[in-house]
Amino acid sequence: MAKSAENSSLTSGEVRVRFAPSPTGDLHVGGVRTALFNYLFARHNNGKFLLRIEDTDRKRSTPEAINVILDGLAWLDLLPDEEPVYQSKRIERHIAAAQKMLEDGYAYRCFCTPDELEERRRASGDYMYDRHCLNLTEAEIQQKLADGEKFALRIRVPEGRVSFDDGVHGGMQVACTEIDDFILLRRNGAPTYMLAVVVDDADMGITHVIRGDDHLSNTPKQILIYRALGKRIPEFAHVPLILGKDRKRLSKRHGATSITEYRDAGYLPETMINFLGLLGWSPGDDRDIISRRELIELFDISGIQSKAAVFDDARVRWLNGQYLGMTDYGKVEGKLERLAEDAASAGELTEVPDSKEIKTAWDLLKTRIHFLNDLFTDCRYMFRDPDVYDGKGVRKHFLQNGVVDHLQVLADDFSSLGDFRAASVEAAIRKRAEEWEVSTGKLIHPLRLACSGVTGGPGLFEMLEALGRDTVVRRINNALNWIKSLNNK
């Protein structure tokens, strides 16, 4: 009673799922979501999450693209539990399966050339194969073989109907008359996708096929192959595709679609897991922040939405801001240091700040930014003196009576302050405001503009402390000079 290796996992009841992308350039966020659902399902059921690279289309598949997939999954900590399976290395298995189907009468040779097929299709207006070669006699077949005619292998679709239960869509039923005698093996001997998936999924012991909705219509065809091969048919769950704002399938023209672009734009892995996990799935309540741990704990196929979801950039952006605000410096230190170097070489910063400076800025600003990069672009005043002052701010806060005197005195006050902590700075400023009988805002706004060049940002006192006394005094003096030169014109 020896069990074959390929079936042991099925009989043991272990859940085995897979993500099966084709390496054609990038790792699409839609693909990532499919991978995530598979991963979550596997983890929830203590099963295995596998990866199969569908690289049989040699023209479009490249080694670089395979690395893109691996890198993307690694970034999200979604790496498979076993070595990836490369479909291109399994062609012998596919061919053997097709051969078996031919021998068992589930497939037949088709000698029609593509040109002939197209011509007949056009003439009849019928899209399906006319079964021309199914009616060939054995003698005719032998003759053609002897003549060296090339042939493809087609499945012989049986009578009746195919039905299955889809985890998302429920009961599905298709009449076999709707199914074409599709090709299993091309005239050049190469297996088609339809054959390869089934053989691979069967060999990998896949118990649950969770994949994109675009395969829903292919499923009956694949079930026919499972039947012909005598393999156990897995459970299916077809996840609706992700759409762009115009409700068209999400693609390049909608902007960023590859996970790499999101990573490079400053999104955190946690953001993407959270966002994608809740796009088309929900635990049944209305939460919108959820951890990977909770996702694993709560995930089930019945929670998958049956309608397609639109990818909303504004929402991911917001979510990323939420995550940044919860993130300790240590977690993003490396990334920020790299970004700082990039910003310096791009001219955003005049020099590369050290880790301590970056941490100070991070702690002060992490709740107000949406992307890691924002720290070195919008908030670059934390690292370099402003070389330009916001125009509206200048009119409102610089070109007012007394501003120059105020700033001058304040700079002196700061220089002689016992310490430069926020509380001391605040006390000094409030004291002067009272003395001069002006609102605190009259001093705060010009100071902010002088020290940051912009009119928005964190609380002023904290910001000044973070910048440090020397920087603050220097920037005030710079601003003073700038205002004076303006007045002289």
Next chain:
RNA sequence: GGCCUCAUCGUCCAGUGGUUAGGACACAGGGUUUUCGACCCUGCAACGGGAGUUCGAUUCUCCCUGGGGCUACCA
């Protein structure tokens, strides 16, 4: 064209045979006597249309419309 599938605010996600149909993003207004793309509050805003079942349908059924998918010797 044929087949499959889907349908709650602009978007994401809840929800029920009887609810003021809820939360979030976005947007708008207000607040924060220290600003702001941060935070707080408020507001705007949906059950696609038509039949049927039912005492009663957003919820169940059918049709229509609209969206998406498949229909390759691509995957």
